[in-house]
Amino acid sequence: MEEGRTLPAVQRAYLYIVALVAIHMVVLAVANLLRVGAEITMNAPSGGFTGLPFVFNDFNRARDLYREQASLAIALLAVGGPAWWLSFRAADRAAHRDVAARASAIRSFYLHLVIFVTALLVFGYGQRTLTLFLQWTFVGALPGILLEPAWSARAAGAAAMVLSAAGALLYHVRVSLADRRATLIGGRAAEVRHLALYGLAVIGLLFAAFSTGFTLQGLWDRVIADAIAPQSGPTFGSPGGPTRDENLVAQLIGQIPPILSGVALWLGTWLPLQRGLRQPTADGGVERRSVIRKLAIYFIVGLSAIVVLVSTTFGAAAVIQRLLGDPYQDQTTSLVRDLGFPISFTIIFAPLWLFHRRAVEAEAARESELARAAAIRRSYTYVVAAFGLAMTAIGTAGTVGVLGSQLLGMNAHPKGETATYLALVLVGLPAWGFHWWQAQRRLDEAERRAPQRRAYLYLAVLGGAIGLLVFGSAALYRLLNAALAADFPLSTWHDIWHFTVDAAVAGTVFAFHLRVIRADRGVTAATPVAEAAPAVFTYVVRVPAPNAPAARARLAAALPEAQVTPADAASGEGDGGPSIAAIAGTVIGALLLVFLVASFALPFFFSPQSAPPPPRIAMATKPIWVANFAEPSTFTTTGGASVDTRAGYLVLTFKEAGRATITFPEFTPPFMAVALIGDPPESDGTLIWRVRTAGDRSIAVRLNTSTDYIELVYEDLASGITEVLGHPARIPATNGGPIEVAVLVRTPIYSVFANGQELINVADDRVTATSTPLSLSASGTTGAIVLLELRVHEAP
Structure with missing residues (x-):
């Protein structure tokens, strides 16, 4: 190769792509050679090929493996x-000969992709190494807590990857710093660097924040909640197993590595980036103008705000739920314990929110152009206002809807649901109101x-319009359906009320923001638009001069009206805005970060809190009778219904319209009958469980598999009358599990329980036989109803 030759762009791209693939081959090779050597030395079984675990997955041949x-x-x-x-040496030599090649986007892409991947390898495998070591040091002696087999070999294998990746990481960081010292790195090359480094900073910060939040919650539950309101319910665990304190120690040990590694990753990237901002040089100007930096800060501010608002909502809901009548403490939880998650995560994310909010304000103050400063401030203000508006709308619709259900006498909403609606209003309304007030206070053209x-x-108007159309149509549908059937039961009015309230709230949002849009249009239309500024074009001009000030002076003399800004010779972008590559890379990075956060955070926020299963009814009383489903003589079926007892429980299947009836022995009140009922998805059927019968009259529990409601009804087959006793009740959530329905028969008083909660208590003396048989009848068209268990106990 000739000494002064400049490599074409295609050839440079080829060399960097080969180098990119090859360096990762080297990292994997070194890590696995060190791991195999450690495993052979320790005489430990193989832990798989690090980085490629699917290559060798047959662990029965140790020596061959x-x-x-x-x-x-x-x-x-x-x-x-x-x-x-060979490839990197050739590309690096060409870069040292040509400054433009050294500041090129393809070289930056190679360097910072290697830095990003190897930093994550050090981050992940460093966590595993530290976790295994801490578990052996502090947890290994605790009874009942098992360490990973051959933990020392596994730790050595993870440490081998840390050493291998760290070597590649340090070398490429050194090359990147040398490039920045040699020439100005701007344009797309700078965007690629910012995407990698700010991505690492965000990943590290969120890992540390969420891990710290979970750690504080564990400490709160064990130290504070157990001291103020200890659990009185049963504890689970084998004799001689770890105590709750020992389990807490194991949990804390597991959270220390993510916290430490997350903080290290965040500080290791954030601090150097911050130092670059303060430099009064052209390189500092590139850092301050970074679009990726602003997106990273906005992402952290938005996520922190959302976590704080959600945590505050959970806390307020827990307090309101107790004010509505739920006990301060029961067997499984208490108010103090329910406040552990909101307080722990608010303590962590509120400072993050405030810190990065100040960073947003500092970004706006640092901008030399007032328009860009205002855009930064507006982005934050309207994003939080939109989230607060959504919380307020959902909470208002739910609160008013529950109030109407109460007035109609059909309030089957649990107190926790009602408390959540109220909390959404109490938290969301101030969040929206404050930020909307800030926007209106600065209102100008x-x-x-x-x-x-x-x-x-326009987003608020669109959401309000869609809600108005959907819920308005649903309310009108229920009204027309009932009118055509000439039947207006209370449940229909209940549904119409909820749909009407939802439509009214959506319509209010739509009308309010449409009015604001019209007011804005009226003002802007009356004000003449300023004459459009002349278009600005960006060119790359190479000026020979002894130094940068001399080059700037020559350009100013030749083009007095031109704005001279140092630009990246390779990209030709200057201050023209973000490139297509930057936008695409930012979108991909944001999606990866959202997926990462969702994997760790959303299961905690949107899944029910882990707790022991609901208490079983009447387990402390003496059982009188337990059903034996293997007696086919007691079953009768018609139509498309069939009965299957081969699995040890009763399965009533419907392939088309049909009916099945099952009769059981007679019992004399008082007694408690308990049934465990499974409800497979996609089933459509009605189960009628008669617990008291006298001739054609009976008292029965009616359960429809397509709804969440249970009813106690009076039937008179002779006259065809079916009357609902009391009010329909919503069945408490079982998270997909079976429903335990119990009926306490103390003639003339009947009490219905579902999953341990009393839902219905009525008195009716129209069925007064001394002893009557239990019976079940089920009708349906598709799916199945499963009776897992049926038993009768003495009345408690």
């Missing part, structure tokens, strides 16, 4: 090592024309 893994690692090193050395304000307003 070592040989095959070592052979693959040596082959990767023998091929990847020379390939990386520029604010009215701002795209951030218009995006918020």
Whole structure:
């Protein structure tokens, strides 16, 4: 190769792509050679090929496995090592000869993709190494807590990957710093670097924040909640197993590595980036103008705000639920314990929110252009306002709907649901009101024309319009359906009320924001639009000069009206805005971060709190009778219904319209009958369980598989009358599990329980036989109803 030759862009891209693949081959090879050596030295079983666990997954041939893994690692090193050395050496020499090649986007892409991947390898495998070591040091002696088999070999294997990846990481960080010292890195090359480094900073910060939140919650539950309101319910665990304190120690040990590694990753990237902002140089200007930096800060501010608002909502709901009548403490939980999650996560994410909110304000103050400063402020204000508006609308619709259910006498909403609606209003309304007040306080023509304000307003109008159409149509459908059937039961009015309230709230949001849009249009239309500024074009001009000030002076003399800004010679972008590559990379990075956060955070926020299963009814009383489903003579079926008892329980299947009836022995009150009923999805059937019968008259429990309600009814087959006793009740959630229905028969008083909660208590003396048989009848068209268990106990 000639000494002064400049490599074409295609050839440079080829060399960097080969180097990119080869360096990862080298990292895997070195890590696995060290791991195999450690496992052989420790005489431990193989833990799989690090980085490629699917290559060798037959662990029954230990000696062959070592040989095959070592052979693959040596082959990767023998091929990847020379390939990386030759390709990167050629590309690096060309970059040292040509400044434009050294500041090119393809070189930055190679360097910072390697830095991003190897940093994550050090981050992940470092956590595993530290976790195994801490577990052996502090948890290994605790009874009942098992360590991972051959933990020392597993730790050595993870440490081998840390050493291998750290070597590649340090080398490429050194090359990146050398490039920045040699020339100005701007344009797309700078965007790629910012995408990698700010992505690492966000990942580290969120890992540390969420891990710290879970740690504080564990400490709160064990130290504070147990001291103030200890659990009185049963505890689970085998004799001689770990105590709750020992389980807490194991949990804390498991959270320390994510916290430490997350903080290290965040500080290791954030602090150098912050130092670069303060430099009064062209490189500092590139850092301050970074679009990726602003997106990273906005992402953290938005996520922190959402977590704080959600945590505050959970806390307020827990308090309101007790004010509505739920006990302060029961067997499984208490108010103090329910406040553990909101307090722990608010303590962590509220400072993050405030810190990065100040960073947003600092970004706005640092901007030399007032328009860009206002855009930064508006983005934050309207995003939080939109989230607060959604919380307020949902909470208001739910609260008013529950109030109507109470007035109609059909309030089957649990107190926890009602408390959540009220909490959404109490938290969301101030959040929306404060930020909307801030926006209105600064209202001028520029604010009215701002795209951030218009995006918020049109999004609110769109959401309100869709809600109005959907819920209005649903209310009208229920009204017309009942009118055509000439039947207006209370349940229909209940549904119409809820749909009407939802439509009214959506319509209010729609009308309010539509009015604001019209007011903005009226002001902006009356004000003449300023004459459009002349278009600005960006060119890359190469000026020979002894130094940068001299070059700037020559340009100013030749083009006095031109704005001279140092630009990246390779990208030709200057201050023209974010490139397509930056936008695409930012979107991909944001999706990866959202997936990462969702994997760890959303299961906790949106799944029910773990707790012991609901208490079983009447387990403390003496059982009188337990059903034996293997007696086919007691079953009768018609139509498309069939009965199957081969699995040890009763399955009533419907392939088309049909009916099945089952009769059981007679019992004399008082007694408690308990049934465990399974409700497979996609089933459509009605179960009628008669607990008291006298001739054609009976008292029965009616359960429809397509709804969440249970009823106690009086039947008179002779006259065809079916009367609902009391009010229909919503069945408490079982998270997909079976429903335990119990009926306490103390003639003339009947009490119905579902999953341990008393839902119905009525008195009716129209069925007064001394002893009557229990019976079940089920009708349906599709699916199945499963009776897992049926028993009768003495009345408690």
